[in-house]
Amino acid sequence: MAASHAPERAPRAEYGSGTFAATDTITIEEAGFRLELSPGTVLGVAGAPAGPAALIEALTGAARKKRWTVAHAGWPDQLGSPRKAARLGAGYVTGDRAHKGVLHSLPIIDNVMASRRVTRGALLAGGSEGGECLDLLKALKVKAASVWDLPSTLSGGTQQKLLLARWLGLPSRLLVLEEPTRGVDIGTKREIYQLIRQMAASGTMIVWWSTENVELLEVCDRVIAFDTEGRCAGVMDRDDFSEEKLVTLTGMAA
Numbered sequence: 156m157a158a159s160h161a162p163e164r165a166p167r168a169e170y171g172s173g174t175f176a177a178t179d180t181i182t183i184e185e186a187g188f189r190l191e192l193s194p195g196t197v198l199g200v201a202g203a204p205a206g207p208a209a210l211i212e213a214l215t216g217a218a219r220k221k222r223w224t225v226a227h228a229g230w231p232d233q234l235g236s237p238r239k240a241a242r243l244g245a246g247y248v249t250g251d252r253a254h255k256g257v258l259h260s261l262p263i264i265d266n267v268m269a270s271r272r273v274t275r276g277a278l279l280a281g282g283s284e285g286g287e288c289l290d291l292l293k294a295l296k297v298k299a300a301s302v303w304d305l306p307s308t309l310s311g312g313t314q315q316k317l318l319l320a321r322w323l324g325l326p327s328r329l330l331v332l333e334e335p336t337r338g339v340d341i342g343t344k345r346e347i348y349q350l351i352r353q354m355a356a357s358g359t360m361i362v363w364w365s366t367e368n369v370e371l372l373e374v375c376d377r378v379i380a381f382d383t384e385g386r387c388a389g390v391m392d393r394d395d396f397s398e399e400k401l402v403t404l405t406g407m408a409a
Contacts, residue, residue: 179227179228179328179358180192180193180194180227181225181227181328181329181360182226183210183213183214183223183225183226184223184224184225184226185222185223185224185387188387190379190390192329192360193360194328194358194359195356195357195359195360196355196360196376196377197351197352197355197361197363197375197377198360198361198362198363198375198376198377198378198379199363199364199365199371199372199374199377199378199379200362200363200364200365200371200378200379201364201365201366201371201378201379201380201381201401201404201405201407202380202381202382202383202385202388202404202405202406202407203381203382203383203385203405203406203407205381205384205385206381206382206385206386206387207364207381209222209223209385210223210362211247211333211362211364213225213234214234214240214245214247214331214362215237215240215245215247216233216234216235216237216238216239216240216245217236217237218233221233227328229243230243238273241270241273241274242274242276243328244326244329245327245328245329245330246270246322246325246327246329246330246331247330247331247333248318248319248321248322248330248331248332248333248335249318249333250333250334250335250364251333252311252314252315252318252338256314257314257317257318258306259305259306259307260305261305262303262304262305263288263292263299263301263303263304263305263306263309263317264288264302264303266306266317266318266321267288267317267320267321268284268287268288268321270321270322270325271284271287271321271325285302288302289302291323292320294320294323294324295316295320295346296346297309297313297316297320311338311339312338312339312340312343313343315335315336315338315339315343315347316343316346316347318335319335319347319350322354323350327354328358328360329359329360329361329362330354330359330360330362331362331363331364332351332362332363332364333364334364334365334366335347335351335365336348336365336367336370344370348370348374351374352374363375368398368401368402368405371401372397372398372401375393376392377390377391377392377393378390378391378396378401380401380404381405382404382405382406383405383406383407388404388405389404391404
């Protein structure tokens with residue numbers, strides 16, 4: 156049986172020095188449910204894939220069916236596509252690192268700078284990219300012999316850092332993460348937790364889907380839970396976190 160107490164929680168970096176005003180909120184809504192996210196919030200997403208996947212598709216411009224409404228001042232009713240979403244400030248890190256995340260045939264620099272090129276509308280590499288890439292790798296403690304090496308020269312955990320580096324330092328209003336700690340060692344997990352909190356402290360709203368309930372309860376401010384049918388079963392605030400309650404809402408132990 157799952158323990159009824161929450162794990163020791165990661166320290167929450169205080170929001171205040173970020174890019175966005177406290178009123179710069181995003182509202183997500185479906186039939187009978189409405190949730191408002193403030194800058195700097197880390198929202199965990201728990202449950203079987205159907206519910207989280209539908210929400211993530213809406214937040215990243217990939218939804219084919221209009222189940223969720225995502226509202227933000229200056230955004231259209233539908234984000235249209237992941238490219239349009241990225242240019243509006245909604246970033247995304249896929250949970251399928253091997254097949255949809257890492258660009259295996261391209262060097263490290265192209266992997267790191269990919270999102271910047273999309274948001275800037277750049278088709279070709281800029282002259283300052285080498286230095287910018289090195290700064291991002293240094294910030295994430297990534298050691299590579301050369302930015303022109305292929306990602307295959309790096310461990311799986313370090314490849315995951317490349318995907319996160321794509322969004323580090325960009326003025327993103329929202330960053331959606333799918334299983335960002337899957338398949339990495341405990342040390343890299345702790346570094347990713349810290350990075351998520353740092354991004355939140357800059358004002359970015361983080362939506363993080365994980366099948367590991369414990370890490371959601373440790374790092375997040377709120378958790379939205381979906382049941383096994385993909386329906387929203389409730390939202391837990393940080394003061395009410397418990398593994399037992401989350402297992403009850405999702406119908407899944409983790």
